[in-house]
Amino acid sequence: xxxxxxxxxxxxxxxxxxxxxxxxxxxxxxxxxxxxxxxxxxxxxxxxxxxxxxxxxxxxxxxxxxxxxxxxxxxxxxxxxxxxxxxxxxxxxxxxxxxxxxxxxxxxxxxxxxxxxxxxxxxxxxxxxxxxxxxxxxxxxxxxxxxxxxxxxxxxxxxxxxxxxxxxxxxxxxxxxxxxxxxxxxxxxxxxxxxxxxxxxxxxxxxxxxxxxxxxxxxxxxxxxxxxxxxxxxxxxxxxxxxxxxxxxxxxxxxxxxxxx
Amino acid sequence: xxxxxxxxxxxxxxxxxxxxxxxxxxxxxxxxxxxxxxxxxxxxxxxxxxxxxxxxxxxxxxxxxxxxxxxxxxxxxxxxxxxxxxxxxxxxxxxxxxxxxxxxxxxxxxxxxxxxxxxxxxxxxxxxxxxxxxxxxxxxxxxxxxxxxxxxxxxxxxxxxxxxxxxxxxxxxxxxxxxxxxxxxxxxxxxxxxxxxxxxxxxxxxxxxxxxxxxxxxxxxxxxxxxxxxxxxxxxxxxxxxxxxxxxxxxxxxxxxxxxx
DNA sequence: TCTTGCCAAATTGGATCCAATTTGATTACG
DNA sequence: CGTAATCAAATTGGATCCAATTTGGCAAGA
Numbered sequence: 140x141x142x143x144x145x146x147x148x149x150x151x152x153x154x155x156x157x158x159x160x161x162x163x164x165x166x167x168x169x170x171x172x173x174x175x176x177x178x179x180x181x182x183x184x185x186x187x188x189x190x191x192x193x194x195x196x197x198x199x200x201x202x203x204x205x206x207x208x209x210x211x212x213x214x215x216x217x218x219x220x221x222x223x224x225x226x227x228x229x230x231x232x233x234x235x236x237x238x239x240x241x242x243x244x245x246x247x248x249x250x251x252x253x254x255x256x257x258x259x260x261x262x263x264x265x266x267x268x269x270x271x272x273x274x275x276x277x278x279x280x281x282x283x284x285x286x287x288x289x290x291x292x293x294x295x296x297x298x299x300x301x302x303x304x305x306x307x308x309x310x311x312x313x314x315x316x317x318x319x320x321x322x323x324x325x326x327x328x329x330x331x332x333x334x335x336x337x338x339x340x341x342x343x344x345x346x347x348x349x350x351x352x353x354x355x356x357x358x359x360x361x362x363x364x365x366x367x368x369x370x371x372x373x374x375x376x377x378x379x380x381x382x383x384x385x386x387x388x389x390x391x392x393x394x395x396x397x398x399x400x
Numbered sequence: 401x402x403x404x405x406x407x408x409x410x411x412x413x414x415x416x417x418x419x420x421x422x423x424x425x426x427x428x429x430x431x432x433x434x435x436x437x438x439x440x441x442x443x444x445x446x447x448x449x450x451x452x453x454x455x456x457x458x459x460x461x462x463x464x465x466x467x468x469x470x471x472x473x474x475x476x477x478x479x480x481x482x483x484x485x486x487x488x489x490x491x492x493x494x495x496x497x498x499x500x501x502x503x504x505x506x507x508x509x510x511x512x513x514x515x516x517x518x519x520x521x522x523x524x525x526x527x528x529x530x531x532x533x534x535x536x537x538x539x540x541x542x543x544x545x546x547x548x549x550x551x552x553x554x555x556x557x558x559x560x561x562x563x564x565x566x567x568x569x570x571x572x573x574x575x576x577x578x579x580x581x582x583x584x585x586x587x588x589x590x591x592x593x594x595x596x597x598x599x600x601x602x603x604x605x606x607x608x609x610x611x612x613x614x615x616x617x618x619x620x621x622x623x624x625x626x627x628x629x630x631x632x633x634x635x636x637x638x639x640x641x642x643x644x645x646x647x648x649x650x651x652x653x654x655x656x657x658x659x660x661x
Numbered sequence: 662t663c664t665t666g667c668c669a670a671a672t673t674g675g676a677t678c679c680a681a682t683t684t685g686a687t688t689a690c691g
Numbered sequence: 692c693g694t695a696a697t698c699a700a701a702t703t704g705g706a707t708c709c710a711a712t713t714t715g716g717c718a719a720g721a
Contacts, residue, residue, distance in 0.1 A: 165704070188672065199706045204674085205469060212473040214572050222672065222713065236569040243508045244573070247501065308497040308580075311475050312505070312573045319569075426674070449702065460676045465704085483683065483702065664721080671714075677707085684701075691694080 165202040172206050176215050176226055177320045183228030187216070213318040229319060237316045242371030244313055245297065248304035250364035253355045257303040265352050268296040272345045281338050283331070289341060290327050296348055300355070300367075344373045426463040433467050437476050437487055438581045444489030448477065474579040490580060498577045503632030505574055506558065509565035511625035514616045518564040526613050529557040533606045542599050544592070550602060551588050551655045557609055561616070561628075588655050605634045 172192070175181045193203045207224055210216040216224040257265070271292045275285050301310055329337045347370045354363035433453070436442045454464045468485055471477040477485040518526070532553045536546050562571055590598045608631045615624035 190672075200673090201705050201707090205466065205704095208466060208469055209473065212470065233568060236567040239512075239567060240505070240508065240569040240573050243504045244501070247504045251500075306497040306500060307494060308501040308577060312501050312576055315573055315576055316569060451702075461703090462675050462677090466674090662721100664719105666719085667717090669714100669716085671712105673712080674710090676709080679706080680704090682701105682703080684699100686699085687697090689694105689696085691692105 168196055168202045169206045181226045183226050185226045187224050237319045238371055241316050242368045244309050246364040246368040248301045248309050249367035250360040251304035251306055252300050253358050253360035253363040261299055261303045264299050268292040276342050276345055281334055429457055429463045430467045442487045444487050446487045448485050498580045499632055502577050503629045505570050507625040507629040509562045509570050510628035511621040512565035512567055513561050514619050514621035514624040522560050522564045525560050529553040537603050542595055
C-alpha cells in the first residue's frame with residue numbers, strides 16, 4: 140500500500156474555511172477521494188470512472204463529477220485525451236519538486252514580510268510560536284504529544300509569515316502544492332524509534348525559525364529569503380523516508396491536517 | 401468598463417490542451433464567464449447566482465455549477481460564507497502580486513534549467529526564439545503584426561524554460577496565476593501611439609532573453625534566476641497602465657491567448 | 662489472416678426534478 | 692414601537708433521465 144498510515148488524521152473536524160461550495164455530502168466525497176488517492180487505494184495510473192466511484196461511495200454521479208474537476212485542478216487526477224480521468228502518479232521526485240516550489244514561495248513571503256515590515260500582532264504571534272518551541276525543546280527530549288504541539292505552532296509560524304507578506308498570490312499558489320501529500324507544512328512524519336535523532340532534527344528546524352524571525356524582524360529581506368528557502372529542505376526528508384516504493388515504514392508516525400480546503 | 405478591450409482575442413481557436421473535462425458547451429460557459437469577469441461585465445463584488453447566469457447564457461444550471469467551482473479554484477470567484485459566489489475584485493495590487501510570484505517561480509525554473517542542463521531540442525528552440533526576435537528588432541521598428549509574432553515566441557521562450565526545469569510543480573503553480581488577467585506571459589499590452597517607446601521596451605525585454613539564455617547555457621544558475629526574476633518586472637508595466645480605475649486606455653492594444661485552460 | 666465497417670455497450674455531459682437549507686419579510690405579541 | 696417567530700420565496704446540492712460521443716468487439720470481405 141502506498142503512503143501507509145497517511146490517512147491517520149484525515150477526517151477530523153476539518154476547518155472547512157474555503158469549502159468548495161458543497162454540503163457535507165459532496166465535501167465528504169472530495170475528502171474520501173483525496174484519501175483514496177493518497178494511500179494508494181486508487182493506484183497511480185488507474186483509470187477512474189464516475190459510475191463505479193459513485194456506487195462505491197454510495198452517492199449519485201453528480202458530486203463525483205464535481206469532485207473530479209476539483210481533483211484535476213489540484214493535480215491529483217489527470218484527464219485522458221478523450222474520456223475519463225486517471226490517477227496521477229505521485230513520485231518522490233514530484234514531492235521534492237513541490238517542496239522546492241514551496242521553498243521559493245515561502246522565501247518570497249519571508250522577504251516581503253521583511254521589506255514591508257510585520258504588524259505588531261503578527262510579530263507577537265511569531266514570538267509566541269518561538270517561545271512555545273523553546274519550552275518544548277528545553278526539556279531535552281520530545282514526546283508524541285510534543286510532536287502534535289510542534290506541528291501546530293510550526294504551521295502557524297509559517298502561515299503567519301505568509302499572511303505577513305501581504306501578497307495574496309503567494310497563498311493562492313501555495314494552496315495548490317498543499318494538496319500533494321507531504322509537500323505542505325501541514326504534514327510531518329517522524330520516526331518513533333529514533334526520538335533522539337528526531338529531537339535534534341526538529342530542534343534544528345526550530346532554531347531556523349529563530350533566525351528567520353530575526354532576519355524578518357530586522358528587515359533583512361535577502362537573508363530571510365535565503366534562510367526560509369533552506370528551511371523548506373527540512374521537509375525534503377520525506378522523499379528519503381519514502382523510498383522508491385513510496386512505502387512509509389511502520390515505525391513512522393504521520394501527522395496530517397486538513398486546512399484551507 | 402473594466403479592462404476595456406481585454407476580450408479581443410479571447411475566443412479564438414483555443415489550444416484546449418487541458419480542457420477541464422467538458423464538451424465544447426461547458427468549455428464555452430467557462431470561457432464566457434472568465435471574459436465577463438475580466439472585462440467587468442460582472443463587476444467585482446457582484447453576487448453571482450446559478451439561475452440568472454444559466455438563463456443569460458442559455459444553458460442549464462449544470463455547466464454553470466461546474467464552471468463556478470473551476471472559477472473559484474482559479475481565484476476569479478470567491479465563495480460567500482453561507483451561499484453564493486461573488487466576483488473577486490482584481491486590483492492592480494493583486495496583479496502586481498501575481499507577477500511577483502511568477503517572477504520567483506520562473507526564476508526557479510531558470511535556475512533549475514541551468515543546473516540540470518537543457519536538452520538539445522530545447523536549446524535549439526530557445527535559440528530559434530532569439531533569432532526570430534533578432535530579425536524582428538533589427539528592422540528598427542515594430543508593426544502590429546510584429547507584436548503578434550513577438551508575443552508568440554515570447555510565450556514559447558518562457559514555456560520552454562519552464563519545461564526545461566523538469567519540475568512539474570512549477571508549471572502547476574504557474575497555471576494558477578495565469579488565470580488572473582495580465583499576470584501571465586500569455587498577455588501583453590502595448591501603446592499604439594508610442595511605438596517607438598514600445599520598440600525600446602520590448603527590445604530591452606528581448607535583450608533580457610538573450611542574457612537569460614546565456615546564463616542558462618553556461619550553467620550559471622544563480623545568475624539565470626536573478627535575471628529571470630528581474631525580467632518578470634517587465635510585465636509590471638500593466639499595473640502602471642491600468643491606473644487605480646483599472647481602465648485600459650483606448651490607444652492600448654491587448655494581445656491575449658487562451659492556453660493550458 | 663488481416664483489415665475494415667458497423668453495431669452495441671459504456672461513459673460522459675447536460676437538463677430537469679426534488680429535497681434541504683437559507684433568506685427575508687410580514688405579522689403577532691410583548 | 693420593537694422584537695421575535697413563523698412562513699414563503701429563493702437558492703443550492705443531489706439524483707435521475709436523456710442525448711451524444713466514444714470504445715470495443717464481432718463479422719464480413721479482401
